[in-house]
Amino acid sequence: MTNNTFKPCDLVIYGALGDLSKRKLLISLYRLEKNNLLEADTRIIGVDRLEETSEGFVEIAHKSLQSFLNNTIDEAMWERFSKRLSYLKIDLTQAEQYQQLHNAIDAEKRVMVNYFAVAPFLFKNICQGLQSCGILNRESRMVMEKPIGHDLKSSQEINDVVADVFHEDQVYRIDHYLGKETVLNLLALRFANSIFTTNWDHNTIDHIQITVGEDIGIEGRWEYFDKTGQLRDMLQNHLLQILTFVAMEPPADLSAANIHSEKIKVLKALRPITPNNVDDKTVRGQYTSGYIKGSAVPGYLEEEGANTESTTESFVAVRVDIDNWRWAGVPFYMRTGKRTPNKRTEIVVNFKQLPHNIFKDSFKDLPANKLVIHLQPNEGVDVMMLNKIPGIDGNIKLQQTKLDLSFSETFKKNRLFGGYEKLILEALRGNPTLFLSREEIEQAWTWVDSIQSAWAQNHSAPKPYPAGSWGPVASVALLARDGRAWEE
Numbered sequence: 001m002t003n004n005t006f007k008p009c010d011l012v013i014y015g016a017l018g019d020l021s022k023r024k025l026l027i028s029l030y031r032l033e034k035n036n037l038l039e040a041d042t043r044i045i046g047v048d049r050l051e052e053t054s055e056g057f058v059e060i061a062h063k064s065l066q067s068f069l070n071n072t073i074d075e076a077m078w079e080r081f082s083k084r085l086s087y088l089k090i091d092l093t094q095a096e097q098y099q100q101l102h103n104a105i106d107a108e109k110r111v112m113v114n115y116f117a118v119a120p121f122l123f124k125n126i127c128q129g130l131q132s133c134g135i136l137n138r139e140s141r142m143v144m145e146k147p148i149g150h151d152l153k154s155s156q157e158i159n160d161v162v163a164d165v166f167h168e169d170q171v172y173r174i175d176h177y178l179g180k181e182t183v184l185n186l187l188a189l190r191f192a193n194s195i196f197t198t199n200w201d202h203n204t205i206d207h208i209q210i211t212v213g214e215d216i217g218i219e220g221r222w223e224y225f226d227k228t229g230q231l232r233d234m235l236q237n238h239l240l241q242i243l244t245f246v247a248m249e250p251p252a253d254l255s256a257a258n259i260h261s262e263k264i265k266v267l268k269a270l271r272p273i274t275p276n277n278v279d280d281k282t283v284r285g286q287y288t289s290g291y292i293k294g295s296a297v298p299g300y301l302e303e304e305g306a307n308t309e310s311t312t313e314s315f316v317a318v319r320v321d322i323d324n325w326r327w328a329g330v331p332f333y334m335r336t337g338k339r340t341p342n343k344r345t346e347i348v349v350n351f352k353q354l355p356h357n358i359f360k361d362s363f364k365d366l367p368a369n370k371l372v373i374h375l376q377p378n379e380g381v382d383v384m385m386l387n388k389i390p391g392i393d394g395n396i397k398l399q400q401t402k403l404d405l406s407f408s409e410t411f412k413k414n415r416l417f418g419g420y421e422k423l424i425l426e427a428l429r430g431n432p433t434l435f436l437s438r439e440e441i442e443q444a445w446t447w448v449d450s451i452q453s454a455w456a457q458n459h460s461a462p463k464p465y466p467a468g469s470w471g472p473v474a475s476v477a478l479l480a481r482d483g484r485a486w487e488e
């Protein structure tokens with residue numbers, strides 16, 4: 001997956017004084033430093049429109065670490081890290097100001113990696129500014145992350161703007177879930193273990209559930225979130241990415257091209273949602289006031305800055321059918337919401353029930369095996385199995401037991417890295433495997449647009465659910481109609 005000869009980089013962060021840079025990027029870069037993962041000659045150049053000096057930027061970075069690192073700063077490491085930092089004041093809308101990058105960038109010695117940590121409306125300016133100052137070469141890269149549009153059309157517009165300047169193999173589109181250890185472990189679990197490679201289709205699997213719940217609400221992001229909604233904010237990207245890793249065919253190898261092409265095949269096979277089936281297949285919810293871990297929290301419409309008429313969803317559940325040979329008849333149920341009782345991201349693979357039960361004394365209906373893959377908060381994998389309860393009386397009594405492969409226990413010595421650290425490192429190393437191709441994003445939008453437009457045509461309003469619950473009752477009914485229930 002990774003090649004081992006890396007060139008140092010000039011990492012230019014556009015929007016260096018913004019939230020993403022301060023909360024995530026600088027923290028992740030420092031952690032990479034601490035683990036000796038940054039090339040000795042790699043430099044970090046912060047670009048923003050505010051008046052600031054390189055010394056000031058270093059101070060801002062230090063303060064960010066104090067606020068968001070959740071750990072003490074190792075002063076020796078900080079010393080080394082801070083030497084990499086410098087700052088340029090550039091108004092990104094003014095093409096001539098990009099000339100300043102000429103003095104800062106050393107294209108002979110380093111690869112220029114351009115991290116667009118700004119709103120997409122500035123992408124065009126940055127691309128044109130970089131092009132007009134003639135600083136890019138075929139090695140240069142650009143990194144961007146969601147939101148890449150709010151539907152297929154706007155996403156194509158962003159991708160077109162970028163494609164005018166960067167070739168597709170120079171573009172690194174981040175979905176931070178693809179940096180999460182457990183998502184990557186899906187590749188190992190599925191394609192390195194014969195018990196799963198041979199038991200991973202409609203013959204053995206009954207259905208699959210993907211849950212991404214967060215106990216937090218909108219966290220001061222009302223304006224962004226209200227225009228976006230949970231479908232576009234979480235399902236279009238993070239949940240569909242998890243789904244593609246669970247559902248794809250084995251790629252020929254771990255190259256980016258082969259992994260992307262298998263993921264795209266899954267996205268193309270998603271059965272579209274139409275105005276006729278949208279009410280049976282999807283649920284939209286919006287939280288009302290309630291309690292999270294014993295504390296009272298306001299409803300979505302009572303959040304600061306809220307438009308009290310809003311019909312944006314903060315919860316969505318969907319039954320997904322994948323129309324291909326492997327998954328015919330195996331529904332994937334996905335749900336994601338804000339203000340769920342706790343933070344929980346997991347995949348539950350429910351295997352089929354056995355055709356005949358010879359252990360009726362223990363269980364009238366033998367529970368089927370389950371594979372539970374926890375992404376958050378504790379990474380790990382459980383297999384739910386039946387075992388005989390030890391004993392010498394003649395009866396064989398069974399009990400359901402959990403084979404627990406928790407990562408923190410099994411890999412005690414290995415520190416688990418955050419998604420951003422992994423992805424930034426891969427972008428610096430020039431390994432595109434864990435990034436999204438243009439076609440993937442556009443295919444995901446095509447399917448999500450089918451839901452959004454079916455909702456619009458049916459004027460479907462979100463159903464209320466109290467904060468601290470797993471969504472509206474309709475979400476329970478979505479599975480109950482099929483004789484199934486969410487994993488609780």
Ligand code: BG6
Nearest residue numbers: 146176177214233234238345376
């Ligand atoms: C972001 C969404 O992409 O992912 C946020 O915009 C969400 O709304 C966040 O809170 C969740 O990420 P994680 O890694 O905490 O699960």
